Amino acid sequence: MHVLYFHQYFTTPRTAGGTRSYEMARQLIDRGHTVTMVCARHDKVGLGLPGNPGDSVRQGLVDGIRVIQFNLEYSNYMSLPQRALIFLRFALRSVWLALRLDYDLVFATSTPLTAGIPGIFARLLRGKPFVFEVRDLWPELPRAMGVVKNPLVLTGMSALEWMSYRAASACIALAPGIEKGIARRSPKNRAIAVIPNGCDLDLFRPGKREDLDLPGVGATNCVAVFTGAHGMANGLDAVLDAAQVLLRRGRKDIVLAFIGDGKLKPALAARGEKDGLVNCRFIDPMPKNKLNEVVSCCDVGMMILDDVPAFYYGTSPNKFFDYISSGLPVLNNYPGWLADLISEHRCGIAVPSRNPEAFADALCTLADNPGLRREYGCNARRLAENSFSRARLANEFVDWLEEVHHKSQHKAA
Numbered sequence: 001m002h003v004l005y006f007h008q009y010f011t012t013p014r015t016a017g018g019t020r021s022y023e024m025a026r027q028l029i030d031r032g033h034t035v036t037m038v039c040a041r042h043d044k045v046g047l048g049l050p051g052n053p054g055d056s057v058r059q060g061l062v063d064g065i066r067v068i069q070f071n072l073e074y075s076n077y078m079s080l081p082q083r084a085l086i087f088l089r090f091a092l093r094s095v096w097l098a099l100r101l102d103y104d105l106v107f108a109t110s111t112p113l114t115a116g117i118p119g120i121f122a123r124l125l126r127g128k129p130f131v132f133e134v135r136d137l138w139p140e141l142p143r144a145m146g147v148v149k150n151p152l153v154l155t156g157m158s159a160l161e162w163m164s165y166r167a168a169s170a171c172i173a174l175a176p177g178i179e180k181g182i183a184r185r186s187p188k189n190r191a192i193a194v195i196p197n198g199c200d201l202d203l204f205r206p207g208k209r210e211d212l213d214l215p216g217v218g219a220t221n222c223v224a225v226f227t228g229a230h231g232m233a234n235g236l237d238a239v240l241d242a243a244q245v246l247l248r249r250g251r252k253d254i255v256l257a258f259i260g261d262g263k264l265k266p267a268l269a270a271r272g273e274k275d276g277l278v279n280c281r282f283i284d285p286m287p288k289n290k291l292n293e294v295v296s297c298c299d300v301g302m303m304i305l306d307d308v309p310a311f312y313y314g315t316s317p318n319k320f321f322d323y324i325s326s327g328l329p330v331l332n333n334y335p336g337w338l339a340d341l342i343s344e345h346r347c348g349i350a351v352p353s354r355n356p357e358a359f360a361d362a363l364c365t366l367a368d369n370p371g372l373r374r375e376y377g378c379n380a381r382r383l384a385e386n387s388f389s390r391a392r393l394a395n396e397f398v399d400w401l402e403e404v405h406h407k408s409q410h411k412a413a
Contacts, residue, residue: 001028001033001034001104001105001401001402001405002033002034002035002036002102002103002104002105003025003028003033003034003035003036003103003104003105003106003107003401004036004038004097004098004101004103004105004106004107004122005021005025005035005036005037005038005107005108005109006038006039006094006106006107006108006109006115006118006119007021007037007038007039007108007109007115008039008040008074008087008090008112008115009039009040009042009074010022010037010039010047010067011042012047012062012063013203013287013288013289014287014288014289015046015047015287015288016260016261016285016286016287016288016291017042017285017288018197018318019200019288020109020197020318021037021109022063022065023198023200023390023394024394024397024398025037025065026063026064026065026394027391027394027395027397027398028398028401029064029065031395031398033398034066035065035066036065036066036067036068036101036103037062037065037066037067037068038067038068038069038070038094038097038118039067039068039069039070040069040070040071040072040073040074040086040090041053041069041070041071041072041073041074042073042074042075047060047062047067047069048060048062049062049067049069053071054071055071056070056071057069057070057071058071068097070089070090070093072086072089072090072093073086074086077263080147080148083112087112087114088114090114091114091115091117091118092117094115094117094118095117095118095121097118098118098119098121098122098126098128099121099122099125099126103128104128104129104405105128105129105130105131105401105404105405105408106118106119106122106123106128106129106130106131107119107130107131107133107401108130108131108132108133109132109133109135110132110133110134110135110136110138111135111136111138112138113138113139113157113160113161113164114160116132116160116163116164116167116168117160117164119131119132119164119167119168120163120164120167123167123168123169124167128408129169129170129404129405129407129408130167130168130169131168131169131170131171131172131400131401131404132164132165132167132168132170132171132172133171133172133174134171134172134173134174134178134181134182135174135178135316136178136314136315137177137178137181137310137314138157138161139154139157139158139161140181140310140314141308141310141311141314142157144308144309144310145232145233145306145308145310147232161185162185165182165185165186165187165190166186166187168186168190169191169404169407169408170190170191170192170193170400170404171186171190171191171192171193172192172193172194172195172397172400173192173193173194173195174194174195174196174197174315174316175194175196175313175314175315175316175337176194176313176337177310177312177313177314177336177337178194178313178314178316179192179194180313181314191404193396193400195393195396195397195400196316196321196388196393197316197317197318197320197321197388198321198388198389198390198392198393198394199321199322199324199325199384199385199388199389199390200288200292200322200325200390201325201384201385201389201390201391203288203289203292203325204292204295204296204322204325204326205292205296205325205326205327206296206326206327206377206381207293207296207297207326208297209297209298209299210297211293211297212294212297212298213294213297214257214281214283214294215281215283216255216281217255217257217281220253221253221254221255222253222254222255222299222300222363222366222367223255223257223298223299223300224254224255224256224257224298224299224300224301224302224331224363224366225257225259225294225295225298225300225301225302225328226239226256226257226258226259226260226301226302226304226319227259227260227291227295227301227319227322228259228260228317228318228319229260229261229262230258230260230261230262230263230264230265230268231262231263231264232263232264232306233305233306233308233311234262234264234304234305234306235304235305235306235307235333236258236264236268236304237268237271238304238306238333238353238354238356238359239256239258239302239304239359240268240271240272240275240277240280241356241359242256242356242359242360242363243256243272243277243279243280244275244277244356245356245357245359245360246279246360246363246364247276247277247278247279249360249364251279251360251363251364251367252278252279253367254279254363254364254367255279255280255281256279256280256281256302257280257281257283257298258280258281258282258283259283259284259285259286259291259294260283260285261284261285265282268282269282291322292322292326295322295323295326295328296326296327296328298326298328299328299329299366299367299373300328300329300330300331300348300363300366300373301319301320301322301323301324301326301328301329301330301331301348302330302331302333303317303319303320303323303330303331303332303333303338303342303348304333304334305317305333305334306334307334307353307354311334311336312334312335312336312337313336313337315336317338320338321384321388321390323380324347324380324381324383324384324388325381325384325388326381327377327378327380327381328377328380329347329348329349329366329372329373329376329377329380330342330347330348330349330376330380331348331349331351331359331362331363331366332348332349332350332351333350333351333352333353333355333359334353335350335353341383345379345380345382345383346375346376346379347376347377347379347380347383348376348380349362349365349366349376
């Protein structure tokens, strides 16, 4: 089976960012299939493809994956209209490939929602089976965050969502709330699989605190780490609020490390300097195969999102799975399915949203009780091994695509 795989933000373990598509593509190849990955340039992400950065299209093999990369650079620092234009340009160029190339199944992963457009054309004009993976519900999420308010834009996004679900042969949801959202907008009995992000149990393993090497961090500090995007959705001001509470209590021994990038990172760093938050460290993004060396040696993993109900059961953040795979206790600041997991499996502490005192209390509890940290960390690693192994989930992913392909062949016959 030859899979034409559309992911605008494709990255590998050698670059910063999530590697779900890389791992799924590699599993397809290991199971004897062929993958053509279609993506675009992303700021600070290089795939090592032949050619020059200014070429309109670059192609090559990346660990056995055939990659076609459009010269459409995307950055988290872009404005919303700029991002929308890049999304549409990528979708239109992808449609051209979907109508021209030879393949057996088309797979597209959002966000953005426009990722589904080439799948719609492939399904309707060529009769190709189309699997649509939904990482966030659009337009529900941007509407809930207040990012998109124009009623015409929201109507257009809702129509595209409806068309994507209708055209898809099957869907993959990354969280329980996403599955319910897809089902509400899809034909009855639409085939939907829930395959969350998973844990790379070999890459992210428990480390030793004494091996942690971060600027401004001493051997006696308790280090709570946040990894990933620094954007509106992440609500990181809540952590800075807790940092102020910690300083008022004289708890300079607790250090909060922010690793990553995003549109709000300069403002967050500026606030940290203005408010004298000497317990905060802002660190540049790292490739996955370097990030694991840092995360595994920290004391606590911070799972932070803005208090938006659409997030509660409708997200599957990579960082959570990296934390539990590394054996870190998780401090979570919003309700939902991950908070439920943390409480059920005793692998961290879930605190109420927008409550810096409670967040600071939890950090102090974890800092002052190394035995509790070890207990929660062991439970976290056990949860990772028993329920969220990336290898097992990747096999489920390939099984699902093979089943969709088999059914399409059966119908054609």
